[in-house]
Amino acid sequence: MSTNRKNRVGSRLYMALVFFFLYAPILLLIVFSFNAGKSGVVWQGFSLQWYAELFQDRLIIQSVYTTLLVSVLATAIATVVGTFTAIGFFSMRRRWRAPLLTVNNIPMMNADIVTGVAMCLFFVAVFGGWNYLASNYAFTVNLFGAIYRITLPKLYLGFGTLLIAHVTFNIPYVILSVSPKLRQMDSNLVDAARDLGCTWLQAFGKVILPEIMPGIISGALIAFTMSVDDFVISYFTAGSSTSTLAMTIYGMTKKGVTPEINAISTILFVVVLFLLIVVNVRESRAEKAAAKRQLS
């Protein structure tokens, strides 16, 4: 009995420690984002001044805007592309499907730094070739008697490459989240819809889409979270003129950690936490519904 109680105390202590190490730093960050003074050690009273300052910092507002824009666009593109890719995978023969899904999973396992550097090198190489062409060749066009000289635009790392990178690393997450929904779907449903007069596209809209919608939404949410969250890949592909929120925060820390960083980090943490909660609640609800369906 006594050893039992001792064990219980021990295991609770163990758990408390685990959670302490996991969340204490974040808790500290959140608490000091509301500190009235500049100190990160001494509590000087509650204040929202750092949040107020945050919204007046044009650099931060600009990078929040960039982050949201790239996340929303990348999520939208990756969701559409990933969904159709998943459908393509699904209608393949099993012999091809399994290895392709494995290939799809590799970028997710891959270290961000490798993906980032690789993409950076790739863009630099391609753009280098293009820019060489652009600076050495020009077209002349004779239009209505007037002669126009057209030069190719030069390409640099920037928002475009950032977007391409984000779309690329988001697609596997969408595929991963849509595929199980397709597998659960009765494969005769599409045939049934076509049998009743639908073209394939109509069948897609009327039957496949409603059936896999939960998977698509989860996939989009995960992709969005990943985009907002990303630092390493963005750092290597955004170029010098574009900066996401994570990159801006990193830049600011070089001049020392200010309470402003605490505030913006807190907001970022809360946003990502909220998205993760939404994803998890949706999944557990879907599981419950599936269990219910099986029972009946």
Place this chain on the structure above:
Amino acid sequence: MSKELIRLSDCFMKFDDDVILDHINLYINDKEFLTLLGPSGCGKTTTLRIIGGFLSPTSGDVLFDGVRINDVPPHKRKVNTVFQKYALFPHLNVFENVAFGLRIPRTQTVEQEGKTVSRKVKLPKQEIHDRVMEMLEIVNLKGFEKRSISALSGGQQQRVAIARALVNRPKVLLLDEPLGALDMRLRKDMQQELKRIQQEMGITFIYVTHDQEEALAMSDTVVVMDGGRIQQIGTPEDIYNEPKNAFVADFIGESNIIDGIMRADGVVEIFNRKFQCLDKGFAKDEPVDVVIRPEDVDIVDESQGQLRGTVTAVTFKGVHYDTIVDFYGFKWLIQTTDFCPVDSHIGIKIDPDGIHVLKKSQYSGMFGDYSSYSEEYEEISDADYEPEEESGHEE
């Protein structure tokens, strides 16, 4: 009744290196109830999917009303399908499931000022409502419109699937093992129901099943298939009474199939004894398969029998006893209302019309011996036990 509607002409089908259909020739008449019957993997579902437009034969033609439809997609065919496990749309309720086909705009070609104009036409809401309600009444589901699909029993889901297919007024309804998921009782009821619906609507039904009882009970015409080939086409009576080869004889009902020699027209020799039969036209001394149905054998006193044997097993089946009798090492199944105890010696008599003589075929010697007969054996060999049929090919 006898107008030809669908014709499969020399249809050949291959998946990878597997031959699924081996040059099928088949025609289906208007308003006919035709059943494709065979064990799993025999090509019956493939044949159905070719008619439905989901598969295209590797070679050969599919004709509908005399027009080649090989390349016509499913949504343009005047054919609707009731799928295995129903394939109802889970996100729609009963009404919307049935209305699904009606809500899709159809292209209509209209004469207008001398030109033919095709345009998309949507059915008016009232007409959709009326047709759905009419259909739900035909399948006895009035009052279920608002129900969700998951709240229905198997039999009710089955009815929704039938209503959903029939509401489009197809010329042909294709049914892919529609009763496979139902229990015995419900299956019997639905058989009657399907036959009634078919007669009421006056359309062609093409029905796929592995259940020979179902096929015999419902069909005008039965097509027995095995190994991608049609083994026999005929009325249920023809198929049962005059099987063309040992496979058909064994698959439809129970049969004792014994090696025999045709000694003359109307005389066949089994176990060195001559029997009177009605079959003619074989060569003299031609080896043949002799099919004897278990219910066509009369058990008589040992001294009066044409053959003498020993009872090795008896199973009570309600109406009759399944009696296994050993004749010179070959075991027969005899269905009789007389109880003969195990180890008793009996004689049997067979009337000439109880003996069916078949030409030798690739199936000779494979079926019709009840040596390994036992309760478990019967269960295993029952075609009801069927793993995922043919669906593997579409993977």
